[in-house]
Amino acid sequence: MTRTFGAHLAVSAAEAGSRTALVFEDRTWTYAQLDLAVRRTVARLDKYGVRKGDRVVMQGAARPEALITLFAVTRMGAVLVPLHPQVTEGELGVVCEETAPCAVVGDSTFPEGTGNRLAWEDLHVDDEVSAPAVGEPPAGSDIAIIAFTSGTSGRPKGVALTHDNLYWSMVNGLSRLPVGQDDTALVSTPLAHVAVLGGLPQYTWARRGTVILAPRFEPDLFIDLVRDHRVTCAFAVPAMSALLARHPRFGGGELDTLRWILSGGSPAQTATREQFRARGVGVVNSYGLTETAAGVTYSAADDPAASTGSPVPQVELRVVDGTGAPAGAGSPGEIWVRAPSVADVYWTAAGTVPVTDGEGWFHTGDRGLFDAEGRLSVVGRLKDTIITGGENIDPAEVENALADFPGAVEVAVSGAPDPVWGEVVTAFLVTATGTPTLDEVRAHLDGRLARHKWPRRLCVVPALPRGATGKLQRARLTTLLDN
Template sequence: MHYPNLRTAVDTVAFHAARQPRQVALVCEGREVTYERLHHDSNRTARALAAAGIGRGSRVAYLGKESEHYYEIFFACAKTGAVLVPVNWRLTPGEVDHILGDSEAELIFAEREFTEVAERSRDRLPSRPEVVGMDGCRGGGVGFREWRAEFPPDDLAVDAAPEDPVVQLYTSGTTGLPKGVVLPHRSFFAIRDLLAEHGLDWIDWHPQDVSLISIPGFHVAGIWWAMQGFNAGVKSVSLRMFSAHDAVRLIRELGVTTTLAVPAMLQMMLSEPGVGPADFASLRKVTYGGSPISETLLLQCIETLRCDLAQLYGLTESGNTALCLPPADHVPGNPRLRAAGRPYPGVEVAVTGDDGRVLAAGEVGEIRLRTPAVMLEYWGLKEATAETLVDGWLRTGDAGYLDEDGYVHIRDRIKDTVIVAGENVYPAEVENALCGHPAVAEAAVIGVPDERWGEAVRAFIVLRPGTTVKPRELKLFLQDRIADFKSPSGYEFIERIPRNPSGKILRRELRERFWAGRERQVN
């Protein structure tokens, strides 16, 4: 379903409230919110924001887990011209301080378990923004419902445009301090419009769809996916926080038909005790992305989920997805399964060398994108914005190549490249090969200092339950799968690979002890 008249988040909630007021927009922990109520409650909250001095360009932070109120606040910010700054609740207090201070948040919404962190951060900020507790604050302060209760639910006279900023998402910060990526309304509509214009069903919506929001809303994939469901006017089901058990249960009990997940989530759902095809019988399409997926896991998904699969590739800076590996390419044995996908019509891709020269098919370089969903800027960072947005192109920082058919193959983050005796090794390639071993559930690869070769490849392995394997067996397994210089020289067996909420491996945490005390983090 495509409603071309919807151009902003303001349009979306008002349109569906008028068109189908009784349709359920969101379910969270059994609580249902209709489109009419979502519209009216976000009107109340918008008026309360305005009364608190929040207006166009103001930054409003949210520190909490998923709930119906998070999306109410998102739409309320859109209706006042404010910009929502969702804060990852898993961050340390120091990291929260950075985001609240960097964004210059003028008001902070915080759930009860995070109000102490929010108030301590507030006290360290020069502006001392107001903290509104979603369930009240320490000492019996006013709660969110009371805070907005006196305001009427009437429609507001709103002037919103596709180019207006609506959300500011902070990059994962795998290295250095996170940067605030400012996304406009168009970031949540551009890809939808391109698919409709060209009659493609790579990401599509049916009237009776039930969408599972499994990725948190402080991540671009989570809020983007939620908006796609709202734009289509379907029912969405939101997890407070991801749990494989709860995700499988909700899919089975609520008849979920479509979802977006990262591969690690799919792996956890498929590893749930006793899970089988019957648990996923309602699914018709699953989209996945955020990190590479092994062919072994992909085949498991095909066999157990028994629905269409679509792979997405994109960045926060690209407004989420820019490439798609469509369902038609998800055929076992198809060599295209090793690709990230191909650009949507209207999205351009180029691969460039260190000198900016466009490379030929098959040559590995930096992936650049030209997409109508691209970010406006890094908040307050003109130089970083200029380095990333160059002549209309977005520099992704990902290494990869284009094949002869226009499919993009990602090798890894450029900064994660391991250089062994002058040869580039891309960790994702080694990880995918390792995950083909029947005993390996997950793998992470990093470069460690090596006096002879400069760097050496080291692998961290999570074994499947009830299995064992020796490093020598893995080395033999890789012999005919990857070049010898790419093969790890050392292995460590661990219980869990550290990942950020989008599923990306936190290589920094794995590298720290090997590179500690060195002036340079490359060798």
């Protein structure tokens, strides 16, 4: 496998050009047609002055032109900076300040930015323009993508992912995921998500399967696409999986071709995973971050444990205590990762900042633990730990125990300031019907959790605060208490 990002697409075009590569609404591209579109876009980018090493900021709209631009920019040795389609003027300004792009690509609703502003129509024209001969191909150590993390506070960080990082991410995924040329994968997350840049669609194209691109995520649309295109696998963050599992059409025959879903961002909660397994759909939990270029651990699709599985062969993973010493099995600590898929630096206007320590370890800030079989469970963020009356409580443990609370659609747990206890465990529930009481919630936990882990406060809310990629913004939960 050639290490340049996107090389698998060109190889498949040459060797299996007639196979279907991409479907979007009523349009279909074979591998040969998709590669031709990439080559034409390379020519257009060259015409507009994009050169090797230049940064190109792109709105991460869920449309085929964005995927074609991703491959074209990286093929010519330039650097793609993908953003969520709902990026604001202020967020765009930060990214442009950090990356100094030579061009900003988007649609008619894309905010004005610095540098050349190119509409999709400027780059994607079905004419006979031929691509110029690309000079020396990018090296493995060259940056291919700068992916900005979707932090809940503070200035976002641009993770500089090299061609090598993305190559090893593909090796990671293909070593564990059962993707083959007969698979049809559904992508319904924003294209700026690392799970798209280095995840399931790339694995599918490497195996010469078919990718179905959804313009957005809606449960009804998701089920329609699975039915109409006989989708066999899909990526979903836990919030998506939970909505699907509770949908009235979930139990029908329209999902019969779906063999497994890949859960990223955080593990699918136990209740959701059980519903999918009862439906005959396996759930592959994974652990990965933007800095690791997608997954570094994967569970088996039929594994009943609530873990993210074991590290892939190319990945070293530690769980360490406060001194940096390895924690024993069953003991929580910070997760450290060392692997060729881990980025070396964050990109900033003032220069690059190391991602890893002097020995190459990335300190993730996530809390996890290994079980006796070496499987990793992620139990939260270090800064999210609730300390109440001197006891440490992981919010994820309480959330998992409440996931099957009657009528609950979504569950989140956080610590709320308290003058006596320091913090008190606080549950936030989105319910389908009714307004439960705190006593009912605590009764549900009786026998499941130690009493000191039970919520002392309950807040029933219409929705949980989530970021652009669907990740829970835990830091914003306590602001709901004032509403």
